[in-house]
Amino acid sequence: MESPVIRVFLTRLTAGFLCLLLSLGFVVLLLDAGRHRAQTIPTQMEEPYTARSVAETGSINVVTAILMDYRAFDTLGEATVIFASVAVAAAILGKPGSPSNRTMGLLSRRQLSALLPLFFIFPLFVIFHGHLSPGGGFQGGVSLAVLVILIHVAFGDRFGEEVIPHRILALSEYGAAIGLVGIGFVGIFQGSAYLANVAAGFPRGTAGTLASGGVIPLLNLLVGMKVAAGLSSIYVHLAGHEAENVPEKRR
Amino acid sequence: MALDIAFYLILAAILVSAFAAIHVRGHLNAVIILSVFSVLTTVKFTFLQAVDVAMAEAVIGAGLMTALFVTAISKTRKRTWRAR
Numbered sequence: 001m002e003s004p005v006i007r008v009f010l011t012r013l014t015a016g017f018l019c020l021l022l023s024l025g026f027v028v029l030l031l032d033a034g035r036h037r038a039q040t041i042p043t044q045m046e047e048p049y050t051a052r053s054v055a056e057t058g059s060i061n062v063v064t065a066i067l068m069d070y071r072a073f074d075t076l077g078e079a080t081v082i083f084a085s086v087a088v089a090a091a092i093l094g095k096p097g098s099p100s101n102r103t104m105g106l107l108s109r110r111q112l113s114a115l116l117p118l119f120f121i122f123p124l125f126v127i128f129h130g131h132l133s134p135g136g137g138f139q140g141g142v143s144l145a146v147l148v149i150l151i152h153v154a155f156g157d158r159f160g161e162e163v164i165p166h167r168i169l170a171l172s173e174y175g176a177a178i179g180l181v182g183i184g185f186v187g188i189f190q191g192s193a194y195l196a197n198v199a200a201g202f203p204r205g206t207a208g209t210l211a212s213g214g215v216i217p218l219l220n221l222l223v224g225m226k227v228a229a230g231l232s233s234i235y236v237h238l239a240g241h242e243a244e245n246v247p248e249k250r251r
Numbered sequence: 252m253a254l255d256i257a258f259y260l261i262l263a264a265i266l267v268s269a270f271a272a273i274h275v276r277g278h279l280n281a282v283i284i285l286s287v288f289s290v291l292t293t294v295k296f297t298f299l300q301a302v303d304v305a306m307a308e309a310v311i312g313a314g315l316m317t318a319l320f321v322t323a324i325s326k327t328r329k330r331t332w333r334a335r
Contacts, residue, residue, distance in 0.1 A: 027266075031262075061303075063303045134302035135303065136303065138307060139310055142307070142310040143314075146310065146315055149318045231315060234319070235322065238319065238323060238326065239322055241326060
C-alpha cells in the first residue's frame, strides 16, 4: 500500500527520466547534424530529385519542385489543415465584433505609413520567385498575414477592417481553395495524375526565368493567397473576440 | 573552426532559451523568450543551409506565433500585462 506522496514522486521521477532521455537523444541528433553539415549526407531520395527535378519540372529550386510538383497532394493537405484551423477558430471565437480602436503612437503610425508599401515587396517577391529562390507560397503567405496583423495593431482594428474587410479575406480563402482543387483536376482531364504538372501539358518554360516551372508559380500564388487570408482571418477573429469573465479595468 | 564554435554556441543558446521559456514567470515573458528561441532556430537552419525552412521558422515562429499568443494573452488575463 503506497501513499499518494510516493506515487506522485514516482510519477514525477518517471516523467523526468523520460524527458531527460528524449532531450539527450535530441542533443545527439543535433550534434550529429552539426558534424555532418559540411559533407553531403547520402540518402536514397536525394540523388533522383536533385538530378532530375530541373529537367522534369523546370523549377531550379528543388524544395519548391518537391512541394509543388512531386508532393503537391501533400501541399493540398497542408492547405486543408490551415482551412480546418481557421474554421475551428471561427466556430469557437464567433463573429468578430466590437473592434477596438487602440492604435500605436503617432510617430510609429507616420513611420509605418511610409514604410508599409516597402514591406509588401518582400512577401510578393517570395511568392512570385518561389520556383527560383528560397521561399514559396507558404512563407510569403505567412509574411503577408503578419503584415495584415501589423496594420491591425498599428492603425487599430476599425481601420484594418475598413482597408481589408473580413469578407474579402474569407472570399480570397475560398477562391484560392477552390482554385487549388480545380487545378488538380486539369491533370486528370489531360489523362495524367491529380495535380500533375508537366505531364498534364503545362508549358515547362526556360528553367531560371520567371515564367517557368509549368503550374508551379500559379500553385505558389494560390497557396500564398490562401495562407495569408486564413492566418490573418484567425487574427481578426481573435482580436474581435470580447474577453469573457474579466473585470473591466482602465489601462 | 570559429564557425563550428559559433554553431555549438547557438545550439547551447537554443537549449537555454527553451528551458527559460518553460520556467520563466509570466506568460508574456515566456512568449517573448519563445520568439527568441525561434530566431536562434532560424540561425541554426541557415547554418545547415536549409534556407526555405529558416524562412518559414522566422516568419511563423517569431512573427505570427508571437502576435497570436500576445493577442490571446491580452484577451484572457489582463493582469499579466503588468510587469511581475
